[in-house]
Amino acid sequence: RGTGAGWSVIAKASKFTNGTTDSLSGAVLSFKNATVNSIGTGNSPKAVQTVDLNTDGSTASPVVFASTGTGLGTWLTSWLGTNPDENDGELNN
Secondary structure: OOOOOOEEEEEEOOOOEOOOOEOOOOOEEEEEOOEEEOOOOOOOOEEOOEEEEEOOOOOEEEEEEEOOOOOOOOOEEEOOOOOOOOOOOOOOO
16 A cells, blocks of 8 residues: 555464365464564564464454554565474474
8 A cells, every 4th residue: 555554464264174074173273483574674564473263264363463654565474483494293483
């Protein structure tokens, strides 16, 4: 928009299914240790440090938000943790 009025991003996971019945009941997708980066300058938006999304599609959660005068330009938000190359099934925190 370029107005500097502020904005927000909300995420919601859809139901996890196998095509005919629900699966992974009670599962939660968790994203931790958010960072926000840009090649530009300016005041960055704020990322929610921990985002938990229910896989039953019941809950929407804020992910990133910019208050008035912040978040202008292009920003990349990631939840990679301190060891992003590790994939051992543990929380990456």
